[in-house]
Amino acid sequence: MAVATETKNNFLEMTGIRKSFANMTALQDVSLSVPKGEVVCIIGPSGCGKSTLLRTANWLTPADAGEVRLDGELVGAMPDMRSTSVQARSLNAARARIGMVFQQFNVWPHMNVLENVVCPQMVVAKRGRDIAEKKALAALAQVGLEDKKKDWPENLSGGQKQRLAIARVLAMDPVLMLLDEPTSALDPELVSGVLAVLKQLAEKGMTMIIVTHELGFARSVADRVVFMEGGQIIEEGSPNVILRSPSTKRLQFFLEKLNITAFKPKSES
Amino acid sequence: MKFDLTYTLDALPRLLDGSLVTLKLALLGFTFSVVLATIVTVARTVSKSQIFGAIIAVYISFIRGTPILVQIFLVYYVLPIIGLNIGPITAGIVALTLNSAAFIIEILRGGLASVSKGQFEAARSLGLSGFALWVKVILPQTFMASIPPLVNEFTQLLKATALLSTITVVELMRVSQQIYSNNYHPIEVLTGAFVMYFLMCFAVSRSASWLEATFEVKRA
Numbered sequence: 001m002a003v004a005t006e007t008k009n010n011f012l013e014m015t016g017i018r019k020s021f022a023n024m025t026a027l028q029d030v031s032l033s034v035p036k037g038e039v040v041c042i043i044g045p046s047g048c049g050k051s052t053l054l055r056t057a058n059w060l061t062p063a064d065a066g067e068v069r070l071d072g073e074l075v076g077a078m079p080d081m082r083s084t085s086v087q088a089r090s091l092n093a094a095r096a097r098i099g100m101v102f103q104q105f106n107v108w109p110h111m112n113v114l115e116n117v118v119c120p121q122m123v124v125a126k127r128g129r130d131i132a133e134k135k136a137l138a139a140l141a142q143v144g145l146e147d148k149k150k151d152w153p154e155n156l157s158g159g160q161k162q163r164l165a166i167a168r169v170l171a172m173d174p175v176l177m178l179l180d181e182p183t184s185a186l187d188p189e190l191v192s193g194v195l196a197v198l199k200q201l202a203e204k205g206m207t208m209i210i211v212t213h214e215l216g217f218a219r220s221v222a223d224r225v226v227f228m229e230g231g232q233i234i235e236e237g238s239p240n241v242i243l244r245s246p247s248t249k250r251l252q253f254f255l256e257k258l259n260i261t262a263f264k265p266k267s268e269s
Numbered sequence: 270m271k272f273d274l275t276y277t278l279d280a281l282p283r284l285l286d287g288s289l290v291t292l293k294l295a296l297l298g299f300t301f302s303v304v305l306a307t308i309v310t311v312a313r314t315v316s317k318s319q320i321f322g323a324i325i326a327v328y329i330s331f332i333r334g335t336p337i338l339v340q341i342f343l344v345y346y347v348l349p350i351i352g353l354n355i356g357p358i359t360a361g362i363v364a365l366t367l368n369s370a371a372f373i374i375e376i377l378r379g380g381l382a383s384v385s386k387g388q389f390e391a392a393r394s395l396g397l398s399g400f401a402l403w404v405k406v407i408l409p410q411t412f413m414a415s416i417p418p419l420v421n422e423f424t425q426l427l428k429a430t431a432l433l434s435t436i437t438v439v440e441l442m443r444v445s446q447q448i449y450s451n452n453y454h455p456i457e458v459l460t461g462a463f464v465m466y467f468l469m470c471f472a473v474s475r476s477a478s479w480l481e482a483t484f485e486v487k488r489a
Contacts, residue, residue, distance in 0.1 A: 088398060095395065099395075102387055105387075106385070106391035108410075110413060119405055123401045124397060168395070
């Protein structure tokens with residue numbers, strides 16, 4: 001249902017998201033709204049539910065309760081009807097507009113670099129090969145892999161694989177990108193290349209939600225930092241405010257554990 | 270008793286014809302069983318139905334727990350009783366297919382297990398689902414990981430075609446029997462058949478190494 005209302009302030013709208021796994025609650029009634037063009041970084045200790053929240057945004061992990069809307073259109077809702085083929089089709093259409101980048105890259109090893117980027121465009125966006133290749137080359141150039149187009153993914157470094165995964169998503173013209181710890185599986189010297197690509201995207205106005213442990217990166221690109229713990233959003237705000245002077249004990253503790261002395265709280269209020 | 274090579278050479282043209290039939294039977298049986306096993310593998314993964322899974326498990330253990338010769342005879346004699354009048358060649362191909370599919374289902378199960386969950390997730394997150402997800406992303410990786418055991422299964426199947434001689438399919442083994450029951454030189458004729466079988470299996474496994482080397486490069 002396309003409700004083309006004025007959605008400037010709530011481009012992505014996640015409301016009342018709950019999710020439990022076998023014997024643990026991953027998300028308890030979390031709501032998150034992201035305006036168009038905003039870059040949100042989600043931080044928090046492992047197991048806090050930040051990846052799960054990201055994965056419910058494109059319904060890759062269906063929530064137990066709550067709903068997700070993108071630009072007013074339903075992505076997923078629970079109790080839902082997602083088993084019907086109409087729902088599946090609209091979900092696929094929504095996913096094609098939401099790019100997701102994974103910690104483990106998940107590039108397709110049986111396709112060369114160019115084909116990785118061309119395939120989803122032809123299959124999902126129904127583009128012809130000419131257009132798909134042109135778009136793929138542009139996306140590869142954007143991430144600095146244009147000279148690798150004939151290579152196989154196994155011959156790429158981790159950083160190059162992640163940039164390929166980003167190019168594969170970019171070629172689909174996403175309106176929103178979800179990044180799940182995009183640099184956590186990389187060797188330290190490969191991190192900067194990936195972060196540079198993401199920073200460039202942020203500057204171009206891409207709406208992004210990034211789960212990250214790179215606080216320095218969060219501070220430099222995020223418009224808003226969201227701190228989660230125990231399946232809840234504990235604190236959120238502009239990076240300068242919440243990373244420098246956290247108002248909750250839990251965030252103070254988290255930042256101290258990361259040894260970020262520069263971000264130590266000023267004093268007890 | 271002397272080994273007279275002229276009997277082998279005289280038999281050669283007919284042995285070649287028989288080899289072609291053998292190869293055709295093996296290729297047809299293998300193709301059908303790969304198709305059948307692929308459908309079962311995808312259906313079992315997608316449906317998650319326990320009943321379907323149990324039926325497949327029973328089928329596999331029946332096939333693995335009985336001699337293929339008995340399976341061939343059963344198909345040949347039982348199908349006409351239930352009204353399916355098929356000739357020996359069709360019955361033979363059906364029997365080989367049912368037998369081989371059980372083994373290929375197991376092979377593909379292993380190949381599929383080697384495809385990471387992230388491969389599915391990346392495809393789904395890009396909007397691929399159903400047929401496209403399987404054909405473009407999952408099955409190619411499943412098959413590439415399964416090349417060595419699939420080739421092994423093909424040679425097993427090729428050798429098993431010799432058993433179809435017992436239900437009057439005129440393939441390499443039965444051609445040999447026909448020849449030596451006329452000239453009374455089984456050793457020379459069977460040696461010819463032996464070499465033919467070996468050459469076919471050897472060619473298959475050689476081309477398999479080549480296939481593997483070609484696709485190995487493309488694995489991450």
